[in-house]
Amino acid sequence: xxxxxxxxxxxxxxxxxxxxxxxxxxxxxxxxxxxxxxxxxxxxxxxxxxxxxxxxxxxxxxxxxxxxxxxxxxxxxxxxxxxxxxxxxxxxxxxxxxxxxxxxxxxxxxxxxxxxxxxxxxxxxxxxxxxxxxxxxxxxxxxxxxxxxxxxxxxxxxxxxxxxxxxxxxxxxxxxxxxxxxxxxxxxxxxxxxxxxxxxxxxxxxxxxxxxxxxxxxxxxxxxxxxxxxxxxxxxxxxxxxxxxxxxxxxxx
Amino acid sequence: xxxxxxxxxxxxxxxxxxxxxxxxxxxxxxxxxxxxxxxxxxxxxxxxxxxxxxxxxxxxxxxxxxxxxxxxxxxxxxxxxxxxxxxxxxxxxxxxxxxxxxxxxxxxxxxxxxxxxxxxxxxxxxxxxxxxxxxxxxxxxxxxxxxxxxxxxxxxxxxxxxxxxxxxxxxxxxxxxxxxxxxxxxxxxxxxxxxxxxxxxxxxxxxxxxxxxxxxxxxxxxxxxxxxxxxxxxxxxxxxxxxxxxxxxxxxx
DNA sequence: CGGATAGTTGACTACCCTCAAGGTATGTGG
DNA sequence: CCACATACCTTGAGGGTAGTCAACTATCCG
Numbered sequence: 001x002x003x004x005x006x007x008x009x010x011x012x013x014x015x016x017x018x019x020x021x022x023x024x025x026x027x028x029x030x031x032x033x034x035x036x037x038x039x040x041x042x043x044x045x046x047x048x049x050x051x052x053x054x055x056x057x058x059x060x061x062x063x064x065x066x067x068x069x070x071x072x073x074x075x076x077x078x079x080x081x082x083x084x085x086x087x088x089x090x091x092x093x094x095x096x097x098x099x100x101x102x103x104x105x106x107x108x109x110x111x112x113x114x115x116x117x118x119x120x121x122x123x124x125x126x127x128x129x130x131x132x133x134x135x136x137x138x139x140x141x142x143x144x145x146x147x148x149x150x151x152x153x154x155x156x157x158x159x160x161x162x163x164x165x166x167x168x169x170x171x172x173x174x175x176x177x178x179x180x181x182x183x184x185x186x187x188x189x190x191x192x193x194x195x196x197x198x199x200x201x202x203x204x205x206x207x208x209x210x211x212x213x214x215x216x217x218x219x220x221x222x223x224x225x226x227x228x229x230x231x232x233x234x235x236x237x238x239x240x241x242x243x244x245x246x247x248x249x250x251x252x253x
Numbered sequence: 254x255x256x257x258x259x260x261x262x263x264x265x266x267x268x269x270x271x272x273x274x275x276x277x278x279x280x281x282x283x284x285x286x287x288x289x290x291x292x293x294x295x296x297x298x299x300x301x302x303x304x305x306x307x308x309x310x311x312x313x314x315x316x317x318x319x320x321x322x323x324x325x326x327x328x329x330x331x332x333x334x335x336x337x338x339x340x341x342x343x344x345x346x347x348x349x350x351x352x353x354x355x356x357x358x359x360x361x362x363x364x365x366x367x368x369x370x371x372x373x374x375x376x377x378x379x380x381x382x383x384x385x386x387x388x389x390x391x392x393x394x395x396x397x398x399x400x401x402x403x404x405x406x407x408x409x410x411x412x413x414x415x416x417x418x419x420x421x422x423x424x425x426x427x428x429x430x431x432x433x434x435x436x437x438x439x440x441x442x443x444x445x446x447x448x449x450x451x452x453x454x455x456x457x458x459x460x461x462x463x464x465x466x467x468x469x470x471x472x473x474x475x476x477x478x479x480x481x482x483x484x485x486x487x488x489x490x491x492x493x494x495x496x497x498x499x500x501x502x503x504x505x506x
Numbered sequence: 507c508g509g510a511t512a513g514t515t516g517a518c519t520a521c522c523c524t525c526a527a528g529g530t531a532t533g534t535g536g
Numbered sequence: 537c538c539a540c541a542t543a544c545c546t547t548g549a550g551g552g553t554a555g556t557c558a559a560c561t562a563t564c565c566g
Contacts, residue, residue, distance in 0.1 A: 055495070057503070073405045076491055081408045083401035095394040098387060100503045103398050103496035123505040126387075130380035133390070134351060140393040141348040145356050147400035148336035152326045154407040155334045155452020159522075190544065199408020204522055206546060238329055242308070243356035250310070250353045252376040412554070443512060457554055459514060475563095 017089030017177040018063055018115075024176075025135035026249040034125055035132060039063055039115035045108045052093050052106035060116050062092040067112030068188055071104045072196070082197040084147065085109075085170070089177040094139055097123055110188045138249040145243045154199045157238070159208045162198055164237035167218060171227060172241050187225040212236075270342030270430040271316055271368070277429075278388035279502040287378055288385060292316055292368035298361045305346050305359035313369050315345040320365030321441055324357045325449070335450040337400060338362075338423070342430040347392055350376055363441045391502040398496045407452045410491070412461045415451055417490035420471060424480060425494050440478040465489075 018039065022032045042065070045051060051062050054074060069086040083104060086092050092106045096119055126133040146169070153162045170187075174180045191209070195202040212218045217233045219226040227233055271292065275285045295318070298304060304315050307327060322339040324346075336357055339345050345359045349372055379386040399422070406415045423440075427433045444462070448455040465471050470486045472479045480486055 071401070073401070075405075075409060079409055081405040083404045095397065097505075098391040098394045098502055099398070099498050100500050101495060101498075103498075104401060120506060127383035127505065130383075130386065133379070133383065133386040137386070137390050137393060138351040140390060140397060141351045144348065144393060144397040144400055145352070147397055147404060148324070148326070148357060151336045151400060151403050151407060151452070152328075152334040154404060156328060156332055192544080199404070201523060202544090203524085203546090207522090210546085242354060245352050245354075245356075247353050249351055252350075252380065253373060445512080454555060455513085456515090456556080460554090463514085 017087075017179070018065060020177045021089040021139070022135065024246070024248040025138045026251065027131060027135045031129055031131045031135075034129070035122075035135075038117045038121055038125065039065075041116045043114050043116050045112040045114060047108055047110050047112075050105055050107045051112075051114065052096075052102055052104075054103065054105045055101050057101045058093065058096050059119050061094065061096050061119055061122055062106070063115040063117060064088055064090050064092055065113045065115055067108060067110040069106055069108050069112055070193070070197070072107055073104050080196055081199060082193070083150070084143065085197060087170075087173050087177065088179060091136075091139055094136060094143070097126070097136070109193060134249065134252075138245075142245055145245060149243045159198065159200055159204055160211055161237055162200075163194070163205070163208045164212060164217070164233050165239055166194070166198065167212075167225060167227070168234055168237045168239035168241075169244070171225075172244060172246070176244070176246055182227065182230060184224060184226040187220065187223055270340075270432070271318060273430050274342040274392070275388065277499070277501040278391045279504065280384060280388045284382055284384045284388075287382070288375075288388075291370045291374055291378065292318075294369045296367050296369050298365040298367055300361055300363050300365075303358055303360045304365075304367065305349075305355055305357075307356065307358045308354050310354045311346065311349050312372050314347065314349050314372050314375055315359070316368040316370060317341055317343050317345055318366045318368055320361060320363040322359055322361050322365055322367075323446070323450070325360055326357050333449055334452060335446070336403070337396065338450060340423075340426055340430065341432060344389075344392055347389060347396070350379070350389070362446060387502065387505075391498075395498055398498060402496045412451065412453055412457055413464055414490055415453075416447070416458070416461045417465060417470065417486050418492050419447070419451065420465075420478060420480070421487055421490045421492035421494075422497070424478075425497060425499070429497070429499055435480070435483060437477060437479040440473065440476055 018036065019032070022035060027035060051069065052058060064086050066088055069092055070082045071084040071086065072080050072082050074080050086106065092114070093102060096102065126136055153165050157165060171180065171182065171185055174185045175182060179185060191205040192202040195205045198205065209220055213220065217229050217236065219228060271289065272285070275288060280288065304322065305311060317339050319341055322345055323335045324337040324339065325333050325335050327333050339359065345367070346355060349355065379389055406418050410418060424433065424435065424438055427438045428435060432438060444458040445455040448458045451458065462473055466473065470480075470482050470489065472481060
């Protein structure tokens, strides 16, 4: 397993997905620049490596710039549940600012490029700028909204509806940060990882994928998900993108 | 159905559950007093009345002082999923500060006493005081942590484990704000409401309750839940209270 | 006392799990 | 280039948890 590598900012691609999210969060000019300036310490994280361990009280906050990660909870019997998928532009562990110990782990699902931000520095920035504080709170709200939608998915949707909903969510979130378009996206997750996210078994994920395939809604091959009938997929999933709050932060007045 | 009534602050009980939460959130003295001063407009809300409707973009933020409420999502086919139980001291719709439209509704499950706060005033207060902003962000983190634990409950725990976990969570949260002790609490939820929270049917809740009863873990009668064997209940539930972050907000330095 | 709401029980069904085996793709070393 | 290992996907058979439908009971309140 390769070790995580530190990079200088000069090696970095532009922070585009992060910039997109900051703009949605209402940050422009000096405030946005101040946040991006904190992202000068980049790390490459190999797949399967964990960024945050359950019970940790880290001094570092990670912003995902490239790749996919997941927030995961482990059980005594070895099973696990993914509680969130972290996509480019998302913050992996924003609650480290306010909470003494994480109740989840964060694992890289693919090789990832992350910006490692000092908790202290980000906290100071938020304390000094109410727009930055509001932007971070907005991101917390979205994490929470997605988590609540997932509760509804696991609780009340059939596996078919749930899987369709997951694909709809991923397509929409990825398109919002410029990764993939409405025809599909690169799908790095194994069926086992999808199963961890959906709270079902990988065997059942497989059968469910095949159901969607058979009905001509999607194709899924070679880590590429193609949406063949977007309206029908949304209909099956009962997908309403409102909870993603893509309309950006609500201004105070 | 009785109409909601406005009360003067003079009619109010002390804001004890809210004060407890504010203290945990690191607010003392002037900051805490400033928040409590915003809570001068009280409303009595009858059971079943909704405080917030899905899709609303309210100008009011409600702090629950007495009674129980729930955040709820509705489906096209009429079923519903409760995504959070709101207990005394909790804020019903804190994300109204940052988000243009709620993706959930809030319903009073019992007669409730709430403080109705102007979004503008709370936002101004948070913009002017970084401790207030941090306290609100801390509350968002806890909402999120609970939601993620619920995902794990619905996704990976059996109904028996899940129900035990729900009882453990409620006991712990209520005890933290001075409602009930470790022997039990007043349980106003119907089995149908428990079912909406757990993502199962009320028939199955009934059978599951009886399972826990038969094993001598709990008794549940006349809206009183008694925990007969707290260690065993925690063991069944695989309950670890860490996610509730009862150790309070993490200081910045 | 009567009506409504909530809780209980039974019979049957269906979705998803478990266990197991086989298939396919990719990478590695001889 | 082939043998082999590994990881992932696919398929089948059988079982268990939870859903559905329906009836009945208990409790609360006017």
